[in-house]
Amino acid sequence: MKEVTRKIPKKDALGLLLGKPVYTDDLSPKDALIVKILRSPHAFAKIKSIDTSKAEKIDGIECVLTYKDLPRIPITRAGQGYPEPSPHDWYILDEYVRYVGDEVAIVAGKDEKVVEKALSEIKVEYEILEPVLDFEKAEGHSSIIHPEKETHPMFEIGFDAKNNIAASYEMEIGDVEEELKKCDVIITERFYTQAQAHVAFEPHTAASYIDMHGRLVIISSTQVPFHVRRILSEAFNIPIKDIRVIKPRIGGGFGGKQAIHGEPFVAAVTLKTGKPAKIVYSRQEVFEATYTRHPMRYDITLGATKDGKLKVIDMKGLSDTGAYGEHALTTFMVAGSKTLPMYNKVDAVRFSGKVVYTNKVPAGAYRGYGAIQGNFALESAIDILAEKLNMDPIEFRKKNMIREGETSPIFKIMGEGREGVDMIVRSCKLNECVEEGMKLINWKEKFPRKKISETKFRGVGMAIAMQGSGIANIDMGSAILKLNDDGSFNLLIGATDLGTGSDTILAQIAAEVLQVPTENIIVYSSDTDLTPFDVGAYASSTTYVSGNAVKRAAEKMKRMIIREGALKLGLDESKVDFDGKYIFEKDGSKKVDLKELATVLYYTENQKQLIADASYVGEESPPPFMAGFAEVEVDIETGKVRLINYVAVVDCGVTINPNLARIQVEGGLVQGIGMTLFEDVKYSPSGKLLTNNLMQYKIPSRKDIGNIIVKFVESFEPTGPFGAKSVAEIGIDTPPAAIANAIYNAVGVRIKKLPITWTYPRK
Template identity: 85%
Template sequence: MKEVTRKIPKKDSLGLLLGKPVYTNDLSPKEALVVKVLRSPHAFAEIKNIDTSKAEKIEGIECILTYKDVPKIPITRAGQGYPEPSPHDWYILDKYVRYVGDEVAIIAGKDERCVDEALKKIEVDYEIFEPVLDFEKAENHPSIIHPEKETHPMFEIGFDAQKNIAASYEMEIGNVEEELKKCDVVIKERFYTQAQAHVAFEPHTATSYIDMYGRLIIISSTQVPFHVRRIIAEAFSIPIKDIRVIKPRIGGGFGGKQAIHGEPLVAAVTLKTGKPAKIVYSRKEVFEATYSRHPMRYDITLGASNDGKLKVIDMKGLSDTGAYGEHALTTFMVAGAKTLPLYNKVDAVRFSGKVVYTNKAPGGAFRGYGAIQGNFALESAIDMLAEKLAMDPIEFRKKNMIKEGETSPIFKIMGEGREGVDMIVRSCKLNECIEEGMKLINWKKKFPRKKISETKFRGVGMAIAMQGSGIANIDMGAAVLKLNDDGSFNLLVGATDLGTGSDTILAQIAAEVLNTKTEDIIVYSSDTDITPFDTGAYASSTTYVSGNAVKKAAEKMRKLILKEGSKKLNLNEKNVDFDGKYIFEKDGDKKISLKKLATLLFYTENQKQLVADASYVGEESPPPYMAGFAEVEVDIETGKVMLLNYIGVVDCGVTINPNLAKVQIEGGIVQGIGMALFEDVKYSPSGRLLTNNLMYYKIPSRKDIGNIIVKFIESYEPTGPFGAKSVGEIGIDTPPAAIANAIYNAVGVRINSLPITPEKVLKNNPQG
């Protein structure tokens, strides 16, 4: 391969480094009205009266909108496959406010000064209700968070608003209770994972205007432009054809932009006034009024025989979706679907639980999407079971984990919000990942611990993980290639580059098929009017789903070039080939350059534009695999944990661009380390978010994360483009469990709730 597997810099890297105007706020019309939101100071209340008269008199104010001024249509903001598994429980504006930060009124004015002044002049009378702040007490709480009759599920998912249940799910293979009786060793443990903020450097931003044809145009920092178009059309009862959504460069998303946030707010202003409008969330608003990761609780029961065979896995979960049910069921199901198949040789397995509403900021999509929560619980419990069996935890995993050529019944039973797809794992180098990780961390010499001083101990721990590559039979990507008159190509894709470099990777795939240079593939992405449909950047889908679409389109283009070239050479199509520059006779001297062919086609002979298109829906979702290894140093006097080394060894198939794959894994690992040791979303007793700025919400800096080593073990996935699988999420999954296991091995302290803080280490230290 010439272009695939090359370490090509991102196509947009130079422009970004030079500070070119490429982000949503850069592209907003200069005359756009400034939009801000009056937000609820209460966790749960009903608006009894709202007086905007004083605010409306302020010079420069163009409009103030309340729930009385916008359509009352229940929607879900979740940008995921249609029909959406998430309940329709959100309104553009509502008389109920369900968390501190919920929208009360939309204010638009000519500048920030007048809008800020107007925010202070709006008078609101609330009837305050008792909020539901503890997700373990949410079910059957006296306060019903969604009492409105319009709120409804898209289809039956165990939704019961009267009990504050957004979703529930249960499946069982075999008989868990009967098989547990046959086990020699059984462990039962409870684990908690916390909310986590995305902290993308670019805040949520959107702008809107009416074009010359009277259509609503939205420019948005979004991961899902086509879903945004569909949801906005539903919310305002506007035909989809009258809406265009454009996604420019994005300064990070991580799942936080896999939904609508500011888009309906600016759209409401533009539709009311006819004028351009823009909203740029403050950092406080990003924390308080967008998404966080769903906090979850898991009760894990594992059973095994004395010879180390894992016989039973039982996972019972409870998830906190916050005030709205976006991604409620899907995130919860993925916690099982992307962990349970790791151990496919059990006699019985059960996964069950509920997702409940609370009066906190909504939970939503976040890199790892439930898998990281389930992985922390299961991989911590696996270590505990191995210890009870007196087995090395790695040997226990090797004995029980999935291998190439095998399958799991979980694949078919559990999808994302619906049934999954039966499949055989065609590419899995998990065993090789473990072996390489053991060498890099020097496991045999360091496991389980090493005493450094009277108060400091070092330990190593590990965890394994899997993800997916898109959502089988649901996610679709499409691509269009057109030949230009200089022999270059335009590649149009609906796929959304979040900063991951997907534009570059997709260009590499096209270039490889066409035997040309990546530089000759000009990519245009994510414009709902111009580019073909794509579900968006989520579920680790872009390289696999959109990449396959690009590969198919490029193969069609190659055939078109051969067909037209053979005509110009007066040869049978079977007798010509194409090397990227020339269409040439296989066994002769005739040839024509692609550039000359394009010129003839465009300007002189049998004129035509060569265009090729293709779509792809995965019939499978081949998992990437990872083995993560952590080495920590723990001070038993202070409880401080220092992460010295983190090793991530990954099987993501063939790496289309090794450099971009590497930084994806590194970024995921760092976010996983943040969840393991540092990050915690904290609320006051009244439901006010305390960690609403970067002074109080701590993400790890470079000095906090020690040495990170990433290595790839190459496999070949026959269903992927040039053997590739996904890489975007797998890096985040292993750090919480691997670090928790390392801490236990170092000092004998088992922490079952994240984040692992010095206080928790000291409190649970048996030597303290």
């Protein structure tokens, strides 16, 4: 291949390095009103009265809005496919506040100083209610977090607001109880994963204005511009055609921007005043009032025969969605759908559980999206079972894990919020990932432990993982290619580059089809007026879904060029080909330069603009696979765990851009390591977030994560663009289980609750 598999820099790299104005705050109207939010000091309360009169009289204040000034339309903030699997339980402003940081009032003024003063002058009287802060006690609690009659689900899958249940789900294949009776060894264990903050360096930012046609324009740091447009249309009851959403560069998202956050507040101000407005969240607001990862609890029961045949998997979960149900059902289901198929030879499997409301920061999409929580529980339990069977955990996995050409009934039964699709795994080099990882970590020599000194021991552990490539039969991407009169091309895509390099990847795919340099593909992405529809950047979809759309559009463009070139040369189309520079006679000497053809087309002969478009919806979601290996050193006097080496061997199909693929895996690994060893969202007894800044909330630095080795195995996915599968999320999944397994192998202590930050006392 000519352009695909090239290690070329990201298209936006130079501009970002030079500090060009490319982010939402850079591009906001210079005369925009400053918008800030008065937020609740209580975890759960009802507003008895709110007096804004003093605030409104302050010079420079344009408007103060409360729940009385805005339409009472329940929506979900979750940027997911329509109809949304998340319940409609959020209002732009409401008389109830459901967590510390929930929105009470919107204030807009000429500068920050006057807005801050106005916020201090708003007088609110609250009826303080008993908060629900323990998700294990949420179901049936005397406090009902969503008592309002307007809240409703789009899908009736276990929604029960009166009992604080946002969703529930259960499925079973085979007879778990009967098959357990046939097992020689059974283990049952409970695991906990914590909330995790996204910590994207660009805070959530949005701006708005009314254009010359009277339409509402939103500029937003969002992963899902088309979903933002649709949700705002619903929230304000205005037509979609009257809203435009523009996504500039994004300084990190990781799922935290797969929703609306500040957009409704600036929109409300602009619709009220007719003036431009902008909101830039403080770091405290990002922590307290956007999203975290869903904390989860899993009870895992595994059963096997004494020869190492895994017969039964039973996963029962409980998930904490916080104050609102965004991504509640889908994240929970992914915890099963992206883990259970790895062990496809069982005789019975069951997945069940509930997602409950609490009066904490809302949980939402986060890279790994449930799979990391389920993987920690299942892959830790697999090691426990292997030890009871007196088997090497790798040999146990190799005996039971999925292989190329196989399937799992889970694929059809469990999708994201609904039924999945039947699927054969056409590309799976998981076994090769495991073998290569064993060599790179030197497993046979290091397993299970080595004594370094009287107080320090080293151990190795591992885990396997799978993800998906988009959401089959649901999410769609599309692309438009336009030939310019100098022979270059404009690629218009709705796909959202949130720092992943997808603009570059998609340009490479188009360039490969057209056989032109990637530099000749000029990309414009994510503007709901100017680019075609795309669901946005989530579910590891862009390379696979949007990439297939780009490939189809480029193939159509190539056919158009050949047709017009043949007309110019006076030849039949079947006798003509295109090599990226010339349209030429296959068995002759006639040819015309692409630039010359474009000039003729646009200025003199047979004049027409060549435009090709295409769309793609995946009929399946080919999983990428990974084997992760951790080597840790544990000091039994202090309890300090030091990560020495982490090896990740990945099957993501053909790497369109190997450098960008490697960086994606490395970034995911660091976030997974952070979740395992460092990051913890902590609350006070009254429900106030304590880790609401970067002094209290610790993320790992480069010095904390040891040596990282990433390697890709050769694989080819026949349904993917040039053999590619996704790579964005797979890296995050294995660190929790692999590190926990390594710690156990080092010192014999099994950690079942994340993060692993406790002190291990010396005996």
